[in-house]
Amino acid sequence: MSLKHALLGFLTYQPMTGYDLKQHFDRSIYYFWNANLSQIYPTLSKMKGEGWLTMEVELQDDRPNRKVYHITTSGREELQRWLQAPADVVPVRDAFLIKIFFGGQLDKEESLSQLRHHLALHQEQLADYQETVMGRIQHDIEGTGMEREAFFWELTLDRGIKYEQGWVEWCQETIAKIEALTG
Amino acid sequence: MSLKHALLGFLTYQPMTGYDLKQHFDRSIYYFWNANLSQIYPTLSKMKGEGWLTMEVELQDDRPNRKVYHITTSGREELQRWLQAPADVVPVRDAFLIKIFFGGQLDKEESLSQLRHHLALHQEQLADYQETVMGRIQHDIEGTGMEREAFFWELTLDRGIKYEQGWVEWCQETIAKIEALTG
DNA sequence: CAGATCATGTAACCTGTTACATGATTTC
DNA sequence: GAAATCATGTAACAGGTTACATGATCTG
Numbered sequence: 574m575s576l577k578h579a580l581l582g583f584l585t586y587q588p589m590t591g592y593d594l595k596q597h598f599d600r601s602i603y604y605f606w607n608a609n610l611s612q613i614y615p616t617l618s619k620m621k622g623e624g625w626l627t628m629e630v631e632l633q634d635d636r637p638n639r640k641v642y643h644i645t646t647s648g649r650e651e652l653q654r655w656l657q658a659p660a661d662v663v664p665v666r667d668a669f670l671i672k673i674f675f676g677g678q679l680d681k682e683e684s685l686s687q688l689r690h691h692l693a694l695h696q697e698q699l700a701d702y703q704e705t706v707m708g709r710i711q712h713d714i715e716g717t718g719m720e721r722e723a724f725f726w727e728l729t730l731d732r733g734i735k736y737e738q739g740w741v742e743w744c745q746e747t748i749a750k751i752e753a754l755t756g
Numbered sequence: 757m758s759l760k761h762a763l764l765g766f767l768t769y770q771p772m773t774g775y776d777l778k779q780h781f782d783r784s785i786y787y788f789w790n791a792n793l794s795q796i797y798p799t800l801s802k803m804k805g806e807g808w809l810t811m812e813v814e815l816q817d818d819r820p821n822r823k824v825y826h827i828t829t830s831g832r833e834e835l836q837r838w839l840q841a842p843a844d845v846v847p848v849r850d851a852f853l854i855k856i857f858f859g860g861q862l863d864k865e866e867s868l869s870q871l872r873h874h875l876a877l878h879q880e881q882l883a884d885y886q887e888t889v890m891g892r893i894q895h896d897i898e899g900t901g902m903e904r905e906a907f908f909w910e911l912t913l914d915r916g917i918k919y920e921q922g923w924v925e926w927c928q929e930t931i932a933k934i935e936a937l938t939g
Numbered sequence: 940c941a942g943a944t945c946a947t948g949t950a951a952c953c954t955g956t957t958a959c960a961t962g963a964t965t966t967c
Numbered sequence: 968g969a970a971a972t973c974a975t976g977t978a979a980c981a982g983g984t985t986a987c988a989t990g991a992t993c994t995g
Contacts, residue, residue: 575851582858605853635963637975660852662877668758669843670788675765676908694845725859739922743915818991820947
């Protein structure tokens with residue numbers, strides 16, 4: 574399960590709670606993997622059971638105690654093993670493309686409206702990557718001693734940008750083709 | 757649920773069995789949506805319950821009887837409604853990118869080997885689209901009276917090709933960047 | 940003689956989402 | 968006074984995958 578290995582990855586940076594880990598997902602890898610707290614908490618607990626993590630409780634008065642998870646040697650070994658194992662290409666599952674595939678059953682204007690909506694969404698996402706996400710990486714590079722890590726973070730961001738650019742171009746080309754349709 | 761609407765879409769072409777529908781998935785839209793027979797059969801049965809389909813049995817001696825499903829007026833209306841409803845952008849979920857993100861914990865050569873493997877897989881997929889899939893669409897256009905439909909099928913194929921080209925380029929660029937790393 | 944094709948399904952399992960439950964403190 | 972932040976979970980549900988069950992005919 575990839576979620577477990579993403580958690581292991583972040584825990585090599587420093588010991589953290591489930592809540593902290595969720596923020597790492599939301600701030601860095603959300604654009605290719607995310608998870609809910611309701612999934613993270615039980616998963617951490619299972620990983621502890623597998624010996625990949627240890628847990629330390631920090632008592633608090635006004636809130637639930639913080640459960641801080643630390644990666645073990647066994648956890649590091651498992652992460653290494655997983656990182657080295659060849660990854661399959663994940664199949665695409667996109668309901669939007671079903672709508673395009675059966676677009677012959679829609680009026681021209683309805684198809685165009687679908688495409689324009691999608692174009693706008695991908696343009697927004699692209700802007701977010703180029704501004705917000707890139708900014709966060711730049712910030713993390715400055716004086717955190719994570720230059721080598723940040724190099725790899727940027728590679729995944731490049732992929733996100735290329736992905737969104739691909740969508741934007743395809744939407745624009747497709748809109749033009751449909752507009753050119755007679756009838 | 758998108759599966760139901762993909763099934764409705766194919767059933768506007770002609771009445772079919774679950775087995776026939778599975779072949780349509782495998783031959784045309786598998787690169788952005790697929791389904792197992794074990795999922796298709798119960799789904800067709802539910803759709804009949806919703807009044808979107810009717811079913812007719814063709815008796816056979818040596819095999820299970822063919823259950824041929826026909827789309828109803830209500831099914832056509834539901835498909836129209838769904839096709840017109842705005843579609844969200846589907847979030848990416850790619851474990852391979854987790855491996856790249858945490859690539860700082862791997863040796864340079866191990867990262868390169870991951871990337872070269874992925875590059876090869878995407879190049880294969882791209883070739884498959886440009887040869888096999890495009891060939892099938894061309895074949896279906898010739899004298900089947902589905903010229904208008906095939907125009908939209910090609911649009912989704914264009915998207916698949918652009919997607920794979922994006923991956924191929926990114927893999928090549930990323931391999932070059934990592935090869936240039938000192939240390 | 941092995942494997943693909945035709946043709947139907949059920950059951951268990953895995954992963955992920957949504958809703959529910961609690962509650963003080965800080966910020967706008 | 969409302970919303971966000973911190974901090975933990977459980978339970979129900981949805982969707983999809985894998986394994987199991989049956990079995991004749993056709994193809995290489």
